[in-house]
Amino acid sequence: MTGHGYAPEVALPRLLLGAAGSGALSLHEHEAVHGEMPAVSGGSRRGHAALIDEVELAGLRGRGGAGFPTAVKLRTVVGARGRPVVVVNAAEGEPGSLKDRTLLESAPHLVLDGAVAAAQAVGAHEVIVCVCERTPNVQRCVAQAIGERGSRTDGRVSWRTTEVPAHYVASQESALVSFLNGGEAKPTFTPLRPAERGVGGRPTLVSNAETYGHLALIARHGPEWFRTVGTQSEPGSVLITLSGPVQHPGVYEAEHGSPLSSLMDAAGGSTEDVRAVLIGGYAGAWVDARHLHALALCGEGLAPYGTRLGAGMVTLLPASACGLAETARVTRWMADESAGQCGPCVHGLDALATTLEQTLTGYAKSDHAARLAYLSSVVARRGACSHPDGAARLVASALEVFAGELADHARHGPCAACSRAGSLPVNRYGSARRGADGQSASAGTRPRGRAAVTAARAIGINSMSWRRSAPGAS
């Protein structure tokens, strides 16, 4: 079924192969780099098990944050009633993440190939590409790529692109489906998942843009090739947005399981002392810098430190910054980004942010740490989506990693670095209810916040290759 004859010789990059950072690969250039996309045979929904089997053998997990096995989702869609729809989630709501944007601005056809393969595998005739309303260049690249393809490569698949509101929770999958169904871009409480009942009530495959890129490569080169990099439980490569005090912040394609120190070396090393690293984005967790050399970029390597790779954000905090003030700013932003539907999310995140802010001023009660720990525990798993869980994880990790700073602030008030807080980007496009200047703004009149993405200072397209020694090798 799939054409496994051609495989690039270099281990990495895979997704970013041929991408020079100077613009999107045209269809012609893309095919010169990756070869033509093999047809996923057949036309009936029953005939496409082969690609799904290969995705399962490859062990592909979604790159949108939760790491859900892609083959399981594909099978759920195939098993549900109705003609499926395929949705490419390229909205990238995380303020500091640039990986989906980078992928679509450099290799849009790889993502579209994967979406077509998925559509053919589940029997869908419609692919919807969801892009953030505030990323016009991504919209342009996607529109141009779709225009180039015509019907030449995509058989019966028709394309639609949609601009998603620039809110953090708008790119959660049920929020996307609600938006595509004409409603608000807010997570919904419907018991059936989008894979069973989504756009127009039809089974809907919502996957991350990077996931489709990997799927296109599996369709071309097969599961064994896919597994030649990465770990047993997390095969393949992953896009990482590395930001903070390193020589070359940017988007890197790394092998799952590579040491974080190799990624930092590939980025030219740190430019100042590092206090901590936030792994997995704002729904991730802080890890103390003393563990930097022990961290590996995969679930198993990160689990002992209470975090996971999520959507691939790795953010270094310079020692000159205040981790507590940064956490307070991000938590306030998370609270402001709540879709305002679930009590524990609305009140709990606000209480977490307020308590952190009070702690910074030194006016917190003596039991501030206990109160933060209590609030973190009660908001987790209490929302219609996992937004509060992410905020709770972030705060709980800050309590551990910045315990000394917490006690100091409670005793002495703000530190010198508090007023300089701003290492972590929050107002990428202006927050939902708070503008870039921190003033309240209604969703309709949101000011266009200046993109404050640290990694964008010197965004580069990079890859790093790191190989484990073969068992027994010295």
Ligand SMILES: Cc1cc2nc3c(=O)[nH]c(=O)nc-3n(C[C@H](O)[C@H](O)[C@H](O)COP(=O)(O)O)c2cc1C
């Ligand atoms: C608050 C919130 C925001 C999310 N934002 C994104 C996003 O920007 N992009 C994305 O692909 N997935 C995002 N997700 C995850 C999606 O709900 C969904 O799991 C994902 O698109 C599935 O793709 P995957 O299986 O390829 O990982 C978000 C989830 C939550 C709870």
Ligand code: SF4
């Ligand atoms: S948990 Fe928060 S973000 Fe998620 S649906 Fe409820 S209110 Fe909205």
